[in-house]
Amino acid sequence: MSRILVLNGPNLNLLGTRQPEVYGGTTLKMIEDACQQHAQAAGAIVTCFQSNHEGALIDAIHAAKGTQDGIVLNAGAYTHTSVALMDAIASVELPVIEVHLSNIHARERFRHHSYIAPVAIGQICGFGALGYNLAIDALVGHFKERSKA
Numbered sequence: 053m054s055r056i057l058v059l060n061g062p063n064l065n066l067l068g069t070r071q072p073e074v075y076g077g078t079t080l081k082m083i084e085d086a087c088q089q090h091a092q093a094a095g096a097i098v099t100c101f102q103s104n105h106e107g108a109l110i111d112a113i114h115a116a117k118g119t120q121d122g123i124v125l126n127a128g129a130y131t132h133t134s135v136a137l138m139d140a141i142a143s144v145e146l147p148v149i150e151v152h153l154s155n156i157h158a159r160e161r162f163r164h165h166s167y168i169a170p171v172a173i174g175q176i177c178g179f180g181a182l183g184y185n186l187a188i189d190a191l192v193g194h195f196k197e198r199s200k201a
């Protein structure tokens with residue numbers, strides 16, 4: 053069974069409580085529960101972690117090396133600012149799928165750039181909470197393709 057870390061960054065603990073017009077009405081707990089269920093059906097096991105602190109997210113990425121097979125990451129606003137997160141991802145050499153609830157390319161210009169994208173195998177954005185399940189499917193598909201090679 054493949055192991056996937058679902059990692060969420062700053063303010064995503066507030067999901068479902070404010071700005072539902074931008075981020076939807078689903079809470080982070082609902083998203084994490086859906087990830088657990090979806091992963092199980094896809095033959096994967098999910099561990100979820102959220103932090104509002106950049107260093108804690110970096111520690112979680114470091115800890116994933118050797119304990120996880122891949123990462124689904126919504127780095128929140130750190131997406132657009134954090135060279136440190138980009139370096140952490142590059143250092144662990146794990147496949148990472150970048151997820152955003154909103155379509156960051158259709159929003160303010162500062163959200164168009166992602167420090168995560170160059171070190172991720174792909175990006176899924178604009179599909180709301182569904183994006184996490186799509187990312188799990190993409191990672192499981194990636195593991196299957198890789199095992200054939």
Ligand code: CA2
Pocket residue numbers: 062063064066067068069070071075126127128129130131151152153154155156163
């Ligand atoms: O669309 C996404 O998933 C984002 O990663 C969300 C970040 C934003 O800075 C990125 O540009 C795109 C913000 C998360 C804030 O979440 C909130 C949820 C409820 C209420 C307030 C903020």
